[in-house]
Amino acid sequence: MYNFDFVKPATVDEAVKALADDEAQALGGGQTLIPTLKQRLASPSKLVSLTGIAEMKGVSKQGDAVVIGGGTTHRTVAEEAASAYPGLADLASRIGDPAVRNRGTIGGSLANNDPSACYPAAALGSGATIVTNSREIAADDYFQGMFTTALEEGEIITEVRFPIPQKSAYAKIAQPASRFPLVAVFVAQYGDGVRVAVTGASNNGVFRWSEAEAALSGNFAADALDGLTVASDDMIGDLHGTAAYRSHLVGVMAKRAVAAAS
């Protein structure tokens, strides 16, 4: 790891100022960024830790939405969102392992937008709103391909607002070594339709499976997906699974999520 300066501001405003420097980088829980720094895949001159910002932590129910501070750990979401949005809490409870969940944050996961991360599926599958220090971004506009988002340089995710669905579930096949999803599907049923978001599968990162959404909006049952397939053209193929295998798993995971939805 190359060396860097380390600062830990106490407010969002201070963090925004600290990030204005060239080559400054925000640090959430560090569960992805610190391994990345060790591999010298990134070499910021300054890390701005967001974990000391109290206003960016916590889970609250506001009207028909669950609002989660960007600096909230996976463990806290798993514990504190369980009654209001059990599908989201279940997803958070299965990220990585217990020690990773004690450090990793929702804002860090969404800002990184790893194509195999769990949270992007929940955010896109819920039609969440990503709130930053300067604006609000709809999930449909936020995810722009593998490791790419609508965030500008120095922009910080301060909170994420998840509309609460009538039913939801997350079905995941974990890649056993990394515990990232090999393929995972988040399904959420709302009054105006069903959303289906797929992670781990596509070279373009998380995506909505619109054919499945249409079928499930008419009939929210696993067999409504019978015969539906996703093209394997854009699927990830690697030593853990071929593109065709991942394409197949999308259908299997979507059915499991629908069957498990509550």
Place this chain on the structure above:
Amino acid sequence: MTQVKMTVNGKAASGDVEGRTLLAQFLRDSQGLTGTHVGCDTSQCGACVVHVDGKAVKACTMLALEADGAEVSTIEGQANADGSLNVIQQAFQDHHGLQCGFCTPGMVMSAAALLKDNPKPTETEVRDYLEGNICRCTGYHNIVKAILAASGQDVSAIAAE
């Protein structure tokens, strides 16, 4: 270099560190607490698990400066005040929960974190909780057995497998 201060096993600890100094390096190199092992250095194996403000974390994937002002517990602080093994450590000895011993500090610290939140876990819950702790001797059955025994549950019916 920046000075970092924290409480380690109930005692004040401080030292000068770089931004990039990991908590595991600070504990081992600055404080001489070499019980926190660095196995994979990629946050997968869990040999470096310590508690920061009561929560299990991987000390190889946290900067020392991130722990500034925190209460840190390591394997060196786990024994009873008279130096005897604590309940979890004793159970690992009684049930042969270690072979080469390299993963053991992380296993014991993860077990302590689990039993604090869930004093009577099921076998499945123990195995799930240890997802991020790897034993390359593959001695998992006796580790799980030791943790169940440390929770006060009868493990005589659990086969050695």
